[in-house]
Every structure is written in C-alpha cells, then in structure tokens.
Amino acid sequence: MRETDLVIVGAGAAGLSAASEAAKHGLSVTVLDDNLLPGGQYFRRLPTSYRHTKETVFDKERARADALYATTGQKGVTYLNDAVVWEAPEDGVLAFARGADSGRIRAKLTIIASGAHDRPAPFPGWTLPGVVTAGGLQNLLKGQRVIPGRRAVVAGNGPLVLLVGATLARAGAELREVVEAAPILKRLAGSIADLLAMPKIVRQAADYRLAIMKSGAKLRTGWTVIEARGANELEEVVLAPIDEAGKVNRSRSRTVKADLLVVGFGLMPSIEMVRLMDCKLEWKPLRGGWVPVRGANFETSRPGVLAVGDGAGIGGVEMALREGKLAGVIAAERLGKLSRDQAASLKAPIQSEIAKVETFRRGLERLYAMPPAFLDLLTPETIVCRCEDVTAGELRARQDAGFGSTAALKGTTRTTMGRCQGRNCLRTLLALIAQASGQPIDQVMMPRPRLPARLVTIGDLLQEELPPIEMPKDPHLPRGEQVS
Amino acid sequence: MAGSVFVETPPRDAEIVVVGGGVAGMSTALFLARAGRDVVLLERGVPWGVASGANAGTLSLQVKRAEVLDLCKLSLDVWRRFGAEMDVDVGFGQPGGLRVATTDAEVAHLREYSDEQRGGGLEFEWLEGNQLRDMAPWLSTGVRAATFCSGDAYASPLLAGGSLIAAVAKAGGRIVGHAEVTGLSRENGAYRIETTKGATRAKILIITAGPWSGGLARMLGVALPIYVDVNMLSITESAPKLLDRVITHIGGILSLKQLPNGTILIGGGWQGRGRFAGMEKFADHVRLGQNLTTAVSVVPDLAKLRLVRTWAGYEAVAPDALPAFGRLPGTDDAYIAAAARGGFTFGPAQGLLMSEMILGQPPSTPIGRFDPARLLTGAHA
Numbered sequence: 001m002r003e004t005d006l007v008i009v010g011a012g013a014a015g016l017s018a019a020s021e022a023a024k025h026g027l028s029v030t031v032l033d034d035n036l037l038p039g040g041q042y043f044r045r046l047p048t049s050y051r052h053t054k055e056t057v058f059d060k061e062r063a064r065a066d067a068l069y070a071t072t073g074q075k076g077v078t079y080l081n082d083a084v085v086w087e088a089p090e091d092g093v094l095a096f097a098r099g100a101d102s103g104r105i106r107a108k109l110t111i112i113a114s115g116a117h118d119r120p121a122p123f124p125g126w127t128l129p130g131v132v133t134a135g136g137l138q139n140l141l142k143g144q145r146v147i148p149g150r151r152a153v154v155a156g157n158g159p160l161v162l163l164v165g166a167t168l169a170r171a172g173a174e175l176r177e178v179v180e181a182a183p184i185l186k187r188l189a190g191s192i193a194d195l196l197a198m199p200k201i202v203r204q205a206a207d208y209r210l211a212i213m214k215s216g217a218k219l220r221t222g223w224t225v226i227e228a229r230g231a232n233e234l235e236e237v238v239l240a241p242i243d244e245a246g247k248v249n250r251s252r253s254r255t256v257k258a259d260l261l262v263v264g265f266g267l268m269p270s271i272e273m274v275r276l277m278d279c280k281l282e283w284k285p286l287r288g289g290w291v292p293v294r295g296a297n298f299e300t301s302r303p304g305v306l307a308v309g310d311g312a313g314i315g316g317v318e319m320a321l322r323e324g325k326l327a328g329v330i331a332a333e334r335l336g337k338l339s340r341d342q343a344a345s346l347k348a349p350i351q352s353e354i355a356k357v358e359t360f361r362r363g364l365e366r367l368y369a370m371p372p373a374f375l376d377l378l379t380p381e382t383i384v385c386r387c388e389d390v391t392a393g394e395l396r397a398r399q400d401a402g403f404g405s406t407a408a409l410k411g412t413t414r415t416t417m418g419r420c421q422g423r424n425c426l427r428t429l430l431a432l433i434a435q436a437s438g439q440p441i442d443q444v445m446m447p448r449p450r451l452p453a454r455l456v457t458i459g460d461l462l463q464e465e466l467p468p469i470e471m472p473k474d475p476h477l478p479r480g481e482q483v484s
Numbered sequence: 485m486a487g488s489v490f491v492e493t494p495p496r497d498a499e500i501v502v503v504g505g506g507v508a509g510m511s512t513a514l515f516l517a518r519a520g521r522d523v524v525l526l527e528r529g530v531p532w533g534v535a536s537g538a539n540a541g542t543l544s545l546q547v548k549r550a551e552v553l554d555l556c557k558l559s560l561d562v563w564r565r566f567g568a569e570m571d572v573d574v575g576f577g578q579p580g581g582l583r584v585a586t587t588d589a590e591v592a593h594l595r596e597y598s599d600e601q602r603g604g605g606l607e608f609e610w611l612e613g614n615q616l617r618d619m620a621p622w623l624s625t626g627v628r629a630a631t632f633c634s635g636d637a638y639a640s641p642l643l644a645g646g647s648l649i650a651a652v653a654k655a656g657g658r659i660v661g662h663a664e665v666t667g668l669s670r671e672n673g674a675y676r677i678e679t680t681k682g683a684t685r686a687k688i689l690i691i692t693a694g695p696w697s698g699g700l701a702r703m704l705g706v707a708l709p710i711y712v713d714v715n716m717l718s719i720t721e722s723a724p725k726l727l728d729r730v731i732t733h734i735g736g737i738l739s740l741k742q743l744p745n746g747t748i749l750i751g752g753g754w755q756g757r758g759r760f761a762g763m764e765k766f767a768d769h770v771r772l773g774q775n776l777t778t779a780v781s782v783v784p785d786l787a788k789l790r791l792v793r794t795w796a797g798y799e800a801v802a803p804d805a806l807p808a809f810g811r812l813p814g815t816d817d818a819y820i821a822a823a824a825r826g827g828f829t830f831g832p833a834q835g836l837l838m839s840e841m842i843l844g845q846p847p848s849t850p851i852g853r854f855d856p857a858r859l860l861t862g863a864h865a
Contacts, residue, residue: 087769089769089770090769095769398646400487400488401487401488401489401650402488402489402490402661403489403646405530407530407533408530408531408533411530411532411533411537411642411645411646412642412645412646414642417792417793418792419721419722419792421792421793448795450767450793450794450795451767451772451793451794452791452792452793452794455721455790455791455792456790456791457787457788457789457790457791458720458776458779458780458786458787458788458789458790458791459780459787459788461772461773461776461791462773462776462777462780462787464773466770466773466774466777467770467774469737469774469777469778471735471736471737472735472736472737472753474736475735475736475737475753476549476736476805476825477801477803477804477805477825478711478712478713478801478802478803478805478825479711479713479753479755480711480712480713480714480755480760480801481711481712481759481760482709482710482711483695483698483699483710483711483712483760483800484695484697484698484699484701484702484707484708484709484710
C-alpha cells in the first residue's frame with residue numbers, strides 16, 4: 001500500500017492549491033484525480049499534444065493555470081492522474097482505480113476537493129441532442145475547442161450563464177439569445193456593495209455582458225427555457241418570462257431557432273466520497289444543496305478528513321483557490337511542520353481574502369436566488385432519469401399509487417440506479433417527493449450511499465493483493481449472527 | 485391518497501393478518517386474497533424494502549439441496565405462472581444454468597453433488613471440453629467442467645416487488661406499510677396485533693417477516709433460532725450480450741447473470757459487514773475483491789466492464805437452512821414461512837402452500853419436514 005502524509009482527492013483549483021501549500025511546508029502529498037490532465041473544471045486545458053494559435057477567453061487565466069499545473073511537478077508532490085477514488089475501506093485509507101497501478105493509499109490526513117457537477121434541469125426536450133449543460137460545454141470548449149453547434153441559445157441562472165455566453169460569442173458561435181432567470185438587473189442595487197468585495201470579478205462580468213451584446217445576441221433577465229423541440233435533434237428553443245416566485249408566463253413565450261442550447265442552472269457539490277465516508281451533511285441550497293458539515297479548519301465530522309472547494313459547497317474558483325491554500329497550511333500545522341504561530345501568520349491573510357470572497361458570494365446569492373421552477377415544466381413524457389429512461393409521468397403515477405418514498409420509487413422505477421449513479425436525476429427525484437409529500441426537500445430520505453463512489457472497471461479492482469479465497473464448508477448453512 | 489395500492493392504517497378487524505411484506509408475505513397474501521379471503525398485510529417499513537428487493541434474483545434448482553428440490557420446482561413453476569397466467573410481471577427468465585467447477589477437487593465435488601440431486605429427480609447435462617465451450621464460449625478455460633440444468637431461472641427482485649404489491653391490492657388484499665408490530669397476544673379466540681399504526685385483530689396470523697420472524701414468534705412464546713447473513717451483490721453497467729446462462733459455482737461462492745437490460749449481477753453469498761440491530765450493513769472491501777476475482781476467473785470479459793454499485797442485503801436462515809414453514813408450535817392459528825436458504829426462490833411456493841394450508845386444501849408438495857417444531861429451542865405457549 002502506498003503511504004503519504006497528505007492525500008488529496010481532486011486536482012482542481014482547491015486540490016492543487018492545497019497540495020502546493022502543504023508540500024511547500026515539507027509534507028509528502030499525493031494528489032489523486034480522475035482526469036488525464038490537472039486543473040479540474042475551471043482550469044481545464046487542451047491536451048498537451050494540441051496546438052492552437054487563436055487567443056481565447058481562457059488564455060486570460062494562463063498565468064494562474066500554469067502556476068497550478070506546476071504543482072504536479074513540485075517537490076514532495078506525487079500526482080496520480082486518471083485515478084478514480086472509489087472507496088474509503090478504513091480510516092485513513094482510500095482505494096483507487098488506475099489500471100495496473102490501482103490500489104490503496106494510507107495517509108495521515110485526507111483532503112476531499114472533489115469539485116462539482118451540473119445541477120440537472122429537466123424540462124420537455126432536455127435530453128435532445130444539441131442540449132448540453134453549461135459545465136459540459138465549458139469542457140468541450142476548454143478541453144477540445146469544440147462548439148457542438150452553430151446557432152446557440154444559453155439559458156439558466158447563475159454566473160456561469162454570462163461566462164458561457166461570452167465564451168461562445170468570442171469563440172465564433174452564432175449566439176442568438178442569452179437568458180437569465182433571476183431579474184438580476186433589478187436586484188443589482190441591493191447586491192452591488194457586497195459584490196464589490198471582488199471588483200475584478202464584477203468587471204469581468206461586465207465584460208461578459210458587453211461581449212454578449214456586441215455579438216448581436218439578445219440578453220434578457222427574468223426569462224427561462226421552458227421547452228426544447230426537434231425531431232431527432234434540437235431545432236428550436238421555447239423561452240418564456242419567469243417571475244421571482246418562479247412562475248412561468250407561457251402566454252408571452254417566444255420560439256428561437258437553434259441547434260445548440262446550453263443550460264446552466266447552477267452546480268451541485270460532488271459529495272459521493274464524503275457520503276461514503278459517512279461524513280455528516282447539511283442542506284445549504286445557496287451552496288448547491290447537500291454539503292459536508294465542516295468545523296473550524298475545514299474538518300468534516302470524520303476526524304482527519306477535510307473538505308474544501310466546490311465539493312464542500314459551491315463557492316466558485318476564487319473560493320476554491322483560497323480554501324485549498326488555507327487547507328494546505330492547516331495540514332502542515334496538524335502534521336507538525338508549522339508551529340501554531342507560524343501557521344497563524346500564514347492563515348491570517350488567506351482568511352481575510354476568504355472573508356472578501358464570502359461577502360462577494362452573499363451578494364451573488366442574493367442576485368440569483370430563485371425558487372426552482374422545473375417541476376411545473378415537466379410533462380408526463382419528460383424524462384427524469386435518463387440512464388433508465390424513467391419519465392415524470394411514470395414517477396408521478398407510482399407516487400399516486402402509494403410508492404412515495406425514495407426507496408419505493410427507486411425500487412419500482414430504477415430511477416438513480418443507472419450509469420450516472422443518480423447525478424442527473426436524484427435531485428429531481430427528491431424534489432418530486434418533496435412536492436408530493438409536502439416535506440421540505442432536506443427532509444426527504446437520501447438513498448443509502450453505495451460504493452463505488454464513481455464507476456470503476458472491475459479489472460482495476462483486482463490489482464490489489466487479497467487473502468486466498470476459502471470455500472465455505474457448507475454454503476447452505478448460515479454465516480451471520482443469530483438474531484433470535 | 486386516491487388510487488394508492490396501500491391503505492394508511494390497519495383495520496380494526498381482519499380474518500387473516502400477514503406480517504412481513506417480502507416475497508413470502510406478498511405471495512401468501514396474493515393467493516389468499518384471490519381465494520376471496522379477507523387479508524391484511526402489515527410491513528414494518530417500505531413493502532418489499534428489505535431482502536426481497538436486495539437479493540440477486542437467482543432461481544436455481546441445481547444449487548439447492550436434494551431435500552428442497554420438490555419445493556424449488558414448485559416455486560419456479562409459480563414464478564413462471566405469475567407472468568404467464570396471472571398477469572404479474574416479475575421479470576422471470578429461464579435460460580438454464582451452468583454450475584461450474586475449476587479444480588480437480590471441485591470437479592469431484594460437482595459429480596458427487598449432481599449424482600445426489602439426480603437421485604432427487606433433477607436432470608442434468610454434464611459438460612466439459614468442447615461441449616462446454618460450444619455452449620458457453622465466454623467461460624474461462626479455467627472452468628474444468630459444469631453441469632447444465634435447463635430449469636435454472638431468474639426473476640427481477642425490483643420488478644417483482646411493484647407487480648406483486650399491485651396484484652395483492654387488486655385482489656382485495658390490504659397492505660399497510662410502516663406498521664411495525666410491537667405486540668402480539670391471544671384475546672377471545674383471536675390474535676390482537678399492536679402496531680405503530682394502531683391495533684388490529686385477526687383470526688389467523690401468518691408471520692413472513694424474514695429476520696424479524698423469530699422476534700415475532702417470541703411474542704407468542706415460541707423461541708425459534710434464526711440467523712442473518714449479510715450478502716453482498718454488485719451490478720455492472722449495461723453491456724452487450726456477454727453471458728446467456730445463470731452461472732453458479734460448486735463451491736457456493738458465485739452467482740452471475742446478465743439481465744435483459746444488459747447489466748450483469750454478481751453475487752455468491754460473500755458477506756458484507758454490519759449488524760442486524762439498526763440495520764447497518766455495508767460492503768466489505770476485501771470480500772468484494774474476492775467476489776469479483778472469482779467472477780472474473782469464471783467469465784474473464786467481466787474485467788472490462790465497469791462496476792456501478794455494490795450493496796448488501798439480509799438473508800434470514802434457520803440453523804439447518806431449511807424453511808421454517810407451518811403452524812407455530814403450541815398456537816391455534818399462527819403460522820410462519822421464513823428462514824429458508826434461498827428465501828426469494830421459495831417465496832412463491834411458500835405463499836401457495838400457506839394458502840392451501842389455510843384454505844384446508846392438500847399441499848401441492850409435502851411440507852412435513854419444514855415444520856418449525858424441529859427448530860424449537862425453548863418453552864412455547
């Protein structure tokens with residue numbers, strides 16, 4: 001089994017910042033990441049064998065990105081790419097799948113920097129080819145410089161909408177409309193003081209708006225997507241005004257021809273590992289939903305396990321970079337590489353920056369706060385679970401028949417049981433249950449966490465040395481405890 | 485809720501109360517309700533929420549001991565009839581099964597075992613070499629021999645649940661979920677049944693509560709020893725057709741099948757961790773590795789597939805692994821059907837036989853050897 005002082009799950013902004021800082025103070029650090037290249041989602045880049053000449057919006061981040069990438073070659077850092085962490089078999093040990101190099105790693109401290117994924121936003125037509133999520137589009141653009149369409153509409157709620165719109169415009173797409181659900185222009189006055197805690201980002205957002213408007217696209221706030229239509233792929237998008245209570249005004253809906261619809265209704269923390277580790281969770285809707293409870297020093301309810309970055313609650317890249325760095329200091333202090341005083345003086349400036357990002361986040365959250373309107377959009381034919389092809393109609397029929405609980409709906413419809421392990425449907429399922437039962441969504445039972453945390457190839461799991469297999473003397477006889 | 489297949493609370497009186505909403509209880513309730521009897525089924529949690537929904541769905545004749553072969557044949561026939569004759573889709577498939585042996589010792593064991601079962605009236609083909617490769621080219625060359633039993637089958641534990649629950653309700657049975665039985669007593673010639681959703685009374689009481697059955701019997705003064713295994717199961721992503729038979733292993737350490745949706749279910753009775761109290765159960769890292777190693781040693785292409793999910797499910801087992809089936813000793817009208825090794829397989833037969841017992845009809849197969857009296861360890865009422 002490999003051994004390391006500090007193991008970090010995730011080589012995105014938070015994970016790499018933590019690794020860099022911890023290694024600087026003398027810890028041996030191992031970073032496990034399921035991507036081929038470091039950088040996570042925000043700092044995703046082209047494969048190294050690709051060449052590109054045209055300057056893109058991402059090149060503005062080159063300096064920060066290069067500094068992060070350099071972490072993987074830093075003294076004291078072992079970086080394992082293409083490594084899927086799939087279980088925590090015992091305290092301080094993680095199991096990972098990495099082809100012939102699969103195995104386990106023991107660490108004195110663990111930092112989970114697992115990042116986030118797109119929140120599922122089901123509406124009629126959302127599974128048509130040509131409809132992609134904001135995160136998915138960013139991956140294609142950053143990782144391959146591919147725009148999966150020509151005539152584009154961007155719809156959603158949150159800061160990613162502007163970023164995606166501007167990126168598409170600059171990348172040469174024919175951008176038709178960018179619509180944001182929250183009436184953010186109306187709310188700006190109430191948020192601007194907090195937002196200005198991060199003036200650079202406010203300027204950036206203004207640049208994005210400008211780039212979208214200069215492209216000739218319409219930019220609207222208080223509008224949302226209500227339907228995607230097309231025979232075999234996306235042909236048109238139906239947009240409609242939405243009020244602050246989340247009510248859609250269909251009478252004023254408009255139809256826009258498009259072959260690319262990018263949908264971004266926010267991100268959700270990837271909590272598979274912290275759930276498998278039995279870390280306590282809390283419901284923070286403005287931070288993406290279920291997040292690990294963290295004490296001082298980012299420690300989860302499981303001693304020795306810290307959580308940082310978007311995986312601990314959506315805070316964006318600026319928060320992730322700083323939380324990661326702070327976690328690196330915390331780890332070095334806990335493992336005796338820094339005295340309390342040394343650590344305190346390193347922590348203070350990072351903490352004051354984090355306080356600024358927090359202030360900014362509060363402004364942002366007020367700006368974009370919206371009730372989820374998706375359930376009103378679902379028709380009986382709308383697919384909720386795309387792995388298992390389960391429709392809203394089927395789920396609602398089961399609910400009406402009395403199969404109302406998470407377990408009963410899962411069991412009778414297979415929702416959440418497919419290849420995506422529920423990432424694309426669990427949130428909708430919980431919302432449907434909450435709606436039917438009148439419970440708040442955080443009171444709806446979550447399915448029991450199951451390993452593997454991510455899909456892993458069975459062959460990879462057999463690389464570990466195992467004790468020899470002993471045949472039971474009589475397989476018919478009981479093997480477990482006597483219960484009566 | 486309008487249109488619900490469940491009823492919210494138990495009625496004050498019923499002719500028959502079945503306690504336990506798994507395959508044995510649902511089958512019992514189904515046959516009794518179809519016979520026009522007044523049946524109420526009480527389930528402590530979500531109906532079909534424990535062992536019946538969490539097992540591998542293997543319905544294999546050739547893994548069964550000779551003394552339960554007749555019961556097993558009957559049960560497979562009922563499983564088949566659910567879909568074919570009763571309009572209850574349980575995802576039944578009968579592709580036949582291969583029981584494999586990979587070492588000399590295992591080959592010898594397989595011969596001995598299959599001879600014994602042949603004596604019990606089961607028909608086999610003995611396959612090795614080219615014959616075996618022709619039937620199952622996807623098997624590892626490490627598989628030295630196998631027996632093929634055309635009767636081996638499977639059902640879908642998930643599909644069966646929703647369908648059987650709906651069928652019971654349609655037949656007039658009343659199913660009450662989240663009604664945990666907290667007390668059982670005899671009162672004026674009937675059973676008084678206290679639950680977390682109120683009390684009910686029944687002339688006839690049937691316990692089909694898997695691992696909880698012993699605790700319920702004890703409320704009537706009957707001490708039955710029951711053990712609980714925590715069986716691990718794993719499922720792969722959906723894949724093109726890889727294997728087309730139900731696979732079992734002579735050592736009792738593997739079950740494999742590919743379901744109609746392309747996913748492959750991997751089991752074999754490998755034990756997870758956890759305790760029955762509090763229903764804590766988890767997969768065990770090392771034994772999962774051993775389970776998967778065994779699976780890949782029999783079907784090598786499994787190594788290329790991705791694992792989607794591993795879970796652990798309970799299986800209640802009597803000390804001798806036979807069903808505890810029949811009237812509870814010393815009681816007037818209390819019955820039990822529980823604790824068979826392979827309870828999912830036997831559930832439908834137990835339901836049919838229980839209904840025959842209650843309705844005063846001759847049993848479809850002899851049941852004497854399953855009498856729970858054989859298990860008694862303490863005083864009874």
